[in-house]
């Protein structure tokens with residue numbers, strides 16, 4: 001098992017780049033099937049989703065456009081529960097098939113805010129894709145349409161996910177070490 005240190009915390013390998021790729025390919029195939037003959041907007045939530053976005057869009061073969069927005073609710077390893085939209089999308093989502101792309105859904109509060117915000121723009125269909133889902137931490141009851149992995153309620157880094165800005169560059173995902 002590979003261990004890495006970021007600031008005061010030690011992390012150990014949890015999901016390999018190969019496992020991640022296999023799941024992202026499968027999600028792409030599912031999206032191709034579900035939206036066959038239609039066009040979709042993949043809406044990435046920055047910063048964390050940039051790697052998932054890059055791989056997921058390449059796994060989808062129906063016509064698509066990419067948009068990004070940024071929200072913020074995390075500091076260190078604890079969700080602050082406060083959400084601020086820092087910058088928004090450049091086009092209206094009205095009448096479009098929108099798939100929100102996240103690296104992780106934890107308490108689900110960010111995604112709840114985002115779906116509410118986007119629903120006001122009256123998209124034709126609004127779906128959620130997330131690479132990781134911390135089911136035990138989830139405080140809401142809306143459905144997640146495309147989930148890569150359900151993971152335990154432990155802090156993870158890598159593949160876009162950070163600890164105070166660090167660790168996003170790792171191709172694998174690491175879980176916080178309890179030792």
Ligand code: IMP
Nearest residue numbers: 074079105106107108109110155156161
């Ligand atoms: P939520 O609102 O609690 O679902 O938090 C979602 C956001 O918190 C994600 O988009 C991530 O940016 C961040 N986050 C949640 N859990 C983790 C984690 O384990 N590692 C890194 N970032 C996380």
Ligand code: MG
Nearest residue numbers: 045046047048
């Ligand atoms: Mg995020």
